[in-house]
Amino acid sequence: MSDIIIVGAGCAGLTAAIYAARAGKSVTILENEGVGGQISTSPRVENYPGFKSISGMEFSDKLFEQACDLGAELELARAESIEKNAEGFTVKTEFGDYPARAVILATGCRHRRLELPEEERFVGKGLSYCAVCDGAFFKGKTVAVVGGGSAALQSALMLAEICEKVYLIHRRDTYRAEEKLVEQVGAAANLEPVLNATVSSLNGTDSLESVTVAVNGGRSEIKTDGLFVCIGQQADNAAFASLVALDENGYIVAGEDCRTSCEGVFAAGDCRTKQVRQLTTAAADGAVAALAACRV
Numbered sequence: 001m002s003d004i005i006i007v008g009a010g011c012a013g014l015t016a017a018i019y020a021a022r023a024g025k026s027v028t029i030l031e032n033e034g035v036g037g038q039i040s041t042s043p044r045v046e047n048y049p050g051f052k053s054i055s056g057m058e059f060s061d062k063l064f065e066q067a068c069d070l071g072a073e074l075e076l077a078r079a080e081s082i083e084k085n086a087e088g089f090t091v092k093t094e095f096g097d098y099p100a101r102a103v104i105l106a107t108g109c110r111h112r113r114l115e116l117p118e119e120e121r122f123v124g125k126g127l128s129y130c131a132v133c134d135g136a137f138f139k140g141k142t143v144a145v146v147g148g149g150s151a152a153l154q155s156a157l158m159l160a161e162i163c164e165k166v167y168l169i170h171r172r173d174t175y176r177a178e179e180k181l182v183e184q185v186g187a188a189a190n191l192e193p194v195l196n197a198t199v200s201s202l203n204g205t206d207s208l209e210s211v212t213v214a215v216n217g218g219r220s221e222i223k224t225d226g227l228f229v230c231i232g233q234q235a236d237n238a239a240f241a242s243l244v245a246l247d248e249n250g251y252i253v254a255g256e257d258c259r260t261s262c263e264g265v266f267a268a269g270d271c272r273t274k275q276v277r278q279l280t281t282a283a284a285d286g287a288v289a290a291l292a293a294c295r296v
């Protein structure tokens with residue numbers, strides 16, 4: 001039996017592993033895909049304190065190495081369900097059962113994709129899902145934002161402060177965002193709404209050069225250096241719904257203390273209900289959840 005099982009080897013899970021292992025606990029990390037989580041697909045991270053610039057892969061490798069050196073063990077397996085019992089919990093995977101006294105869920109989330117054929121090829125080459133993360137790379141350039149919710153409008157407004165021109169592409173004729181943001185978008189001189197429009201293709205050779213949008217039955221091309229896809233995020237915690245409370249979007253309900261509705265189970269990082277989903281906040285949660293789990 002491990003003292004603590006951590007589900008997910010992203011920034012939150014690996015930080016939790018570092019804290020728990022340093023506290024002398026036996027730690028098993030279960031990871032479904034590859035170590036590092038979302039950030040391993042990012043070519044450059046420039047907003048994590050202490051690193052002026054680092055690739056997402058190198059960042060993940062460093063975290064993983066640190067966790068392993070401290071004694072945390074990784075098992076490549078998907079946590080399919082969790083049972084509570086007298087000793088603690090049993091995390092079930094297709095390769096077997098993992099018992100533990102406490103569990104930290106650090107399953108992250110995913111940005112919704114446009115589901116266009118060229119999408120994967122342009123990630124990090126003009127295409128981004130996070131203006132806070134990558135906006136600074138487009139200073140003085142032309143960018144487009146896709147989406148019509150508050151997050152998309154906030155991203156467009158943030159980008160309008162540093163970019164020469166921002167297109168805001170939205171599939172309806174009205175936004176689903178806070179009224180104040182809609183007013184600010186209307187007032188921004190360098191922000192051009194492209195309404196009733198959907199992106200139908202991404203174009204470019206080595207990096208993104210333009211997007212084709214379908215508008216009112218026709219098609220037009222928008223030349224742009226970058227495209228920010230802000231059409232929401234998805235959390236996949238259905239497997240744990242009988243153990244912990246989820247909100248309407250599938251995020252695990254937990255506050256700054258990372259405690260869930262089930263005693264002994266903690267949620268850290270992007271998978272929990274929160275406002276800011278970034279590496280720093282994931283790392284902070286990892287520390288908070290681990291220290292709480294050490295006390296179980």
Ligand SMILES: Cc1cc2nc3c(=O)[nH]c(=O)nc-3n(C[C@H](O)[C@H](O)[C@H](O)COP(=O)(O)OP(=O)(O)OC[C@H]3O[C@@H](n4cnc5c(N)ncnc54)[C@H](O)[C@@H]3O)c2cc1C
Pocket residue numbers: 007008009010011012013030031032033034035036037038039041042044045046047048077078079080106107108109110111129130133134239268269270271277278279280282
């Ligand atoms: C392209 C890109 C660029 C970004 N750039 C930045 C940036 O510059 N700065 C910044 O601060 N943030 C950035 N972010 C956001 C940042 O990556 C996330 O906030 C951070 O990764 C969240 O960490 P996490 O550990 O909570 O989740 P994740 O990184 O999503 O990790 C969760 C892990 O859990 C695993 N998992 C899920 N379910 C299961 C299961 N049932 N069993 C086992 N394993 C499971 C997943 O495979 C994954 O590895 C970026 C995100 C993307 C996509």
